[in-house]
Amino acid sequence: MKRLWALVVALLAAVAACSAPVDTPAEDGTFVIGLSSEFDTLNPVLGHAPDGGSPLFDGLVSRAADLSLRPALAREIPEVTGTTVTFRLREGVTFHDGTPLTSEDVAFTYNAVLDPDNNSTIRGDYAAIEKVEAPDPQTVVFHLKHPYAPILQRATLGIVPKRLLEGQKLDAAAFNTSPVGTGPYRFVSWTPGDKIVLEANESYWGGAPEIKRLVLAFVPDDNARATRMAAGELDATVLPPKAAARFENQGGVTVHRVPSADYRGVMFPMKQPVTGDAAIRKALNLAIDRSAMVNTILAGAGDPAFGPIAPGTTWHNPAVTGSATPDREAAVRILEEAGWTPGPDGIRVKDGTPARFTLMYPAGDSLRKELALAVASDAKRIGIDVRPAGLDWDAIEPRMAKDALIMGYGSPYDPDYVNYELFHSSYAGQGFFNPGHFEDPRVDELLEQGRATADEKERKRIYDEFQQRTTTRRPGRTWCTSSTST
Amino acid sequence: MYLKHVYVIRGEWTGIEPAVEAHEHATGGLFRKHPPVEEGGVSLAGALARLVAWRLAFVVPLLLVVTAAMFALAKASPFDPVRQYLGERALVTSPEIREQIRANWGLDRPLAEQYLTWLGNLLTGDLGESRSFHRPVAEVIGERLGWTMLVTGAAIVLMLAAGLVLGTLAAYRQGSWADRLLTGIAYASEAAPVFWIGLIAIWIFSVTLGWLPAGGLTDAGSATVTVGEVARHMILPVAVLAFSQSSWLVLFVRESVIGALREDFVIGARARGLRERTVLAGHALRSALLPFLTLLGARIPELVTGAILVESVFSWPGVAGTAVRAALAVDFPLLAALTLLATVAVVLGNLVADAAYVIADPRTRVLGVS
Numbered sequence: 001m002k003r004l005w006a007l008v009v010a011l012l013a014a015v016a017a018c019s020a021p022v023d024t025p026a027e028d029g030t031f032v033i034g035l036s037s038e039f040d041t042l043n044p045v046l047g048h049a050p051d052g053g054s055p056l057f058d059g060l061v062s063r064a065a066d067l068s069l070r071p072a073l074a075r076e077i078p079e080v081t082g083t084t085v086t087f088r089l090r091e092g093v094t095f096h097d098g099t100p101l102t103s104e105d106v107a108f109t110y111n112a113v114l115d116p117d118n119n120s121t122i123r124g125d126y127a128a129i130e131k132v133e134a135p136d137p138q139t140v141v142f143h144l145k146h147p148y149a150p151i152l153q154r155a156t157l158g159i160v161p162k163r164l165l166e167g168q169k170l171d172a173a174a175f176n177t178s179p180v181g182t183g184p185y186r187f188v189s190w191t192p193g194d195k196i197v198l199e200a201n202e203s204y205w206g207g208a209p210e211i212k213r214l215v216l217a218f219v220p221d222d223n224a225r226a227t228r229m230a231a232g233e234l235d236a237t238v239l240p241p242k243a244a245a246r247f248e249n250q251g252g253v254t255v256h257r258v259p260s261a262d263y264r265g266v267m268f269p270m271k272q273p274v275t276g277d278a279a280i281r282k283a284l285n286l287a288i289d290r291s292a293m294v295n296t297i298l299a300g301a302g303d304p305a306f307g308p309i310a311p312g313t314t315w316h317n318p319a320v321t322g323s324a325t326p327d328r329e330a331a332v333r334i335l336e337e338a339g340w341t342p343g344p345d346g347i348r349v350k351d352g353t354p355a356r357f358t359l360m361y362p363a364g365d366s367l368r369k370e371l372a373l374a375v376a377s378d379a380k381r382i383g384i385d386v387r388p389a390g391l392d393w394d395a396i397e398p399r400m401a402k403d404a405l406i407m408g409y410g411s412p413y414d415p416d417y418v419n420y421e422l423f424h425s426s427y428a429g430q431g432f433f434n435p436g437h438f439e440d441p442r443v444d445e446l447l448e449q450g451r452a453t454a455d456e457k458e459r460k461r462i463y464d465e466f467q468q469r470t471t472t473r474r475p476g477r478t479w480c481t482s483s484t485s486t
Numbered sequence: 487m488y489l490k491h492v493y494v495i496r497g498e499w500t501g502i503e504p505a506v507e508a509h510e511h512a513t514g515g516l517f518r519k520h521p522p523v524e525e526g527g528v529s530l531a532g533a534l535a536r537l538v539a540w541r542l543a544f545v546v547p548l549l550l551v552v553t554a555a556m557f558a559l560a561k562a563s564p565f566d567p568v569r570q571y572l573g574e575r576a577l578v579t580s581p582e583i584r585e586q587i588r589a590n591w592g593l594d595r596p597l598a599e600q601y602l603t604w605l606g607n608l609l610t611g612d613l614g615e616s617r618s619f620h621r622p623v624a625e626v627i628g629e630r631l632g633w634t635m636l637v638t639g640a641a642i643v644l645m646l647a648a649g650l651v652l653g654t655l656a657a658y659r660q661g662s663w664a665d666r667l668l669t670g671i672a673y674a675s676e677a678a679p680v681f682w683i684g685l686i687a688i689w690i691f692s693v694t695l696g697w698l699p700a701g702g703l704t705d706a707g708s709a710t711v712t713v714g715e716v717a718r719h720m721i722l723p724v725a726v727l728a729f730s731q732s733s734w735l736v737l738f739v740r741e742s743v744i745g746a747l748r749e750d751f752v753i754g755a756r757a758r759g760l761r762e763r764t765v766l767a768g769h770a771l772r773s774a775l776l777p778f779l780t781l782l783g784a785r786i787p788e789l790v791t792g793a794i795l796v797e798s799v800f801s802w803p804g805v806a807g808t809a810v811r812a813a814l815a816v817d818f819p820l821l822a823a824l825t826l827l828a829t830v831a832v833v834l835g836n837l838v839a840d841a842a843y844v845i846a847d848p849r850t851r852v853l854g855v856s
Contacts, residue, residue, distance in 0.1 A: 040573070041620040047575065119587045121575045172615040172622045192619075192630060193803035194702045217702070218801070224700065227693065393576070394566050409577070418578055431581040 029212035034225045034237035038193065038218040042179040044158035045112045045170055047121035051413065055198060055214065057158025057181035060087050060106065060140070067313070067412055069152055072206075073101065073159060073182065077152065080454045083130075083144040085151055091138070093205050095161045096186040103134035108162035110142075118170040126154060128451075147452040149459060150414040158183070184209045194218065229253075241301040257301065261310035261412035264371055266359065267405045269436045274357045275404055277350075279338030280384065286331040287382045288375060291324040297370045307471040308409070308419055309463065315415040317464040320471050331382045340383070348383040356385040358403040363390035368406040375406075400435030415463040416451045423447060423470055443469050533844050541837050545830075552829050553822060557601045560818055567593065567816040571617050591617075604822065614819035618811060623823045627805055631827075633703065634804035637720060638793050641727035649732045653739025654771050660744055669740070672733035680730045680792045684799035687726050698722050701801035723800040727792050731785070738781065742774030749773070776847060783839025790828055 042048050044057055052059045052072075062072040071077055074087040093101040110132040113120045128148035133141045142151060159182065164175055179187050184206065185198035195217040202208045217234065219225045226243040228234050239247075247253045266284070268275040275281065290304035304324040309316050335348055335355075343349040347356060359375060361368040372388040379386040389403070396405060411417040420427075424447050425440070427433040446466045453459045568584050568591075569576045576584075588594050592603065607614060613623035656665040675683065692700035699722075704715045746752060747770050755765045790806065797807035805824065812820040 040618060043620065046620055116583075116586045117590060119571075119590055121572050121579070124579045124583050127580075169615070171617075171620055174621075176620040191703055191803055192626075193801055193807060194704070219701075220801075228700070392564065393569060394564050397569075407577075421578070421580070427580075431579070431584065432577040433580060 030215060031211045031213070032215040032217055032233065032235045034217050034219045034228060034234040036218075036220055036222070036225065036238060038220075039196070041176045042187070042190070042196075043170070043173070043176040044160055044181075045109060045118060045120055045165075046176065048158065048179075050122050050125065050154075050157050052156030052158070054158050054181070054183060055185040056179055056183045056187055057160070058093075058183050059156035059158055060089075061152060061155045063156065063413075069156075073106070074155070080149060080151060081147075083147055085142040085144070087140040087142070087155070089138045089140065090205060093182055094203065095182055096180045096201060097161070097164075099161060099163060101159065101161075101182055102137040103140045104137070105162045106140045106159050107132045107134040108166065109157065109159050112160075112165070112170060113157070120170075122157075126157075129154075147454070149451055149454050150416045153414045153417070185214055241299040259303070259310070259312055261313065261410040262408060263305045263308070263310065263410045264368065264406060264408045265305070266375060267400070267407045267436050269401055269404060270439065271437050272357065272402060273353050274355055275436075277338065279334050279340065280355060283331040283334045283382055284375075284379060284384065285322075286327045286334070287384075288378045289326045293371060293374055294324070297367065297374065307467045308422070309415055309467055310410060310412055313412050315460065315463050317467040319464070320467045326378065328382055335382065335384075342383055346383060347385045354385065355383060356387070358387045358389050359406065360389050360391050360396050360399060360403050361406040362393055362396065364392075368408070372406050397431070400432075401429060401437060405435070415459075415466070416447070419466070420447050420451060423466075438470075440469065530845065534841055537840055537844060538837065541833065541840075545833050548833065549826065549829060552825060553605070554601060556822060556825050557597060557604075560816070560821070561597050563816065565816045567591070567617065567818060570815045570817075604819075613823045616812070616817055616820040618815040618817040618820065623819050626808065626820060627823060627827065630803060630805040630808055633802060634793060634797070634806050637723050637727065637796070637802060637804060638789055640720065640724045641731065641793075642789065644724060644728040645732040645735060648728065649735030650739055650771070653736045654743050654766060656736065656740045657743035657747065657770075658766055660740075665740075668736060672736045675730055676733040676737075678730070680726070680795040681799050683730050684723075684726045684796055687722055688799070691722060701799075703803055720802075723796050723802050726800075727789070727796045731789055731792055734785070738778065739771075739774060742777070743770050746770040746773045776843070779839050779842045783836040786832060786835030790831060 039048065040046075042054075042056065044050065044054070048054060049057065052062050058072045060072060060074040061069045061077060064070055069077055071090070073090055073093060075090050076088065078085055078087055087106070089101065089103055089106070095101060110126065110129060112118055113123055113126055114129060114131070116123070128144050128146060128151065130143040130145045133143065135141060144151065160175070161180055164180055165173060168175075170176075177190055181187075182205070184201055184204045186201045188197040188199050190196045195215055198214040198216070200209045200212045200214075219228060219234075219237075222240055222243050225234065225237045226239055226246070229237050229239075229247070244255055247255050268281055270276050294300065294302045294304060303311065304322075305311075306322045307317070307320040309320075311318075338350070340348040340350045340355055343354060347354050349355070359372050361372040363369070369388075369390060372390075376386040376388050386404075391399075409418050409422065421430075421433040423434060423438055423440075423443050425434075425438070425444050428437040428439055429435065443466060446462050446469065450459060450462045450466065453462060568587050571587065572579050572584070585594075592600055595603075604614070613627075615621065616623050616626045619626045652668055656668045659665050688700045691698045699719050701719075703719055704712070743766075747766075749770075751773075752765060752770050755769050756762075760769075793804065793806040794809055796802065797804045798810055801807075805827070808820070809824045809828075811817070812824060
């Protein structure tokens, strides 16, 4: 869902950027976007577009195209020091129903996300917030449980009107399918299974949008979306690389290839005899042919990855890099030095233990399946026997401490996001967080410092060391490729 | 002048399969003057009331069994509803929050307690909240049921009309090229899956010819639901559903009419010089219709399955397509309500068929088919 809205924003941005008359939508001002899946809900409290991608809602802050934060409903970006953060609200902002936005609405939104009774899918993201208060109509105060630098990144959550939701069961509120926000577009209708229609909010505080009517049509099938795009029924859509190829060099259509922070990698269980050996992990890291994966499995729509933070974001440490092509000699040298010698069947053995482990992947995910098979064939060439196993997520979960897994995460916004939970020892064995029991006291320290430090330069230094430590010194993961959506 | 066929009920027939019995013997029954109901016989209203009462008494335990079985199956399912609810966010949600949601939904309680709670809420009219739609189940079903009824209703009408006309024509011109063609198509469509027919129809009429929209309720660009647009968008789903479900009907009508055309009373009618059209429609077809009522009731569940596939293929926003989503998301409250609905639809379908039967055939009142 996060990616879905990121896509809507990217498409809107693309439309806004192309102001040439050729690209203007149909005369009636309607612009139709074909989406691959339908929304579960349009209520930000339940998990709709928490990263600020919804045209219906505004957060306290929003993101520019380069992902830098800029004030939205907040008048300016506040200083973050200690455990309180105070936002001053923009004056004169109204909801689509004409009622004014006050700090009560902001406090209600955040407190509703934190309320366990509301079953919000995004509650965990806001765990650092103790409570949110509204001392006067224009002021919002966030009280944090501990100093938490990424709090500003969490302030993109869309604000809902307290008046329409207070005292209701949020799981089943009518608001969830007919929302009222402050955003540039107001809700018109939702035909379930078919489409959502939005119209321009002429009294938007940031100026009325140029496209007057926006239709989000749900077309799950990739080929159907491509056909309807070609037929002119859709003005913009998201397509897999191969289906997008026919629109390349076609007049009036622009294909945007948008880099993403979404990566795939191999998670190793650190407490197992084979995968727990740093030599095995380092050797695999060298032996994997990332360029072949990008070229064949992703059809060129991806980049080789070497760490958990995407290149192209401000937090990426350029020193954490490697060769996209495999270096098998170096890999073999590492294995030999560590005492893994070839056995009779070509599989290396150390102290009677064969270099053999299972690599799980979700059976329905064809991309991860192909990656798992590629890892297995690369591993075979240096004498490591990797056995791919396609399973359902519910079957994978209990086995994660024992077997390796093709996992995928990634967020472009803040280095603390997900990485804290994935690498901190306090999360070892907690569901999908750090299932491989990666434990390193220095990494714990860095992660704790990173989220508590407000100073940008200092933070950058901390996360640079974090990236070094997690990928070269003690690799707990082998990074395959960071995929790119088009 | 009409030939008088006297019809006598023999005791040993009571054990005969109703459809077969009706098919074999109704031909006479429709064309005679009904003998007065004997002393001790049952009146029409009485027979209907008894039938309905029997069925209602039967439906309560049936629903209990069906829903209890569904609860047991859901419990045995390897899918975790909380994981499905969180979707891709499941990977970044701590186990503690997942347990909290599980507890909020009462999934940590024993199965019997969950079932009784659900049953209690149902009796007070509360179907619960759909987890995948974040809306009350009653509203989710309410806003989609109409669209499903529209498509299935139109499909039933089309299926009946086309099935009767084509089946009768095929029987009348038995052995002609038209009959061979119709029978061939009917056999082929009986063998072809509904979704495949749907995709072929989209390919022919939407992609190649460009005559009809490929899916949805209205055009992607339009904001309001207009009658004209909906009518245009429902042509393909209705036609595909009717086509895929009418093959058995065509074949059945053809067989019955062929059989009826050989009967004495048809020969008699022809011998009296009645017009062929009167013989065919008034005598042969009419006599072939009675068992058809029962078959129709029994075939309604198949229409429901067909509707699920057709709605999925044509992105039709009906309740049947919702069942697929509810099942995939292990959205239990919604799935339970939809199962109830389907069970009730099947029971009602059979009830209506049997009631029509009681009205059409006086013998069943005495035989007590109810």
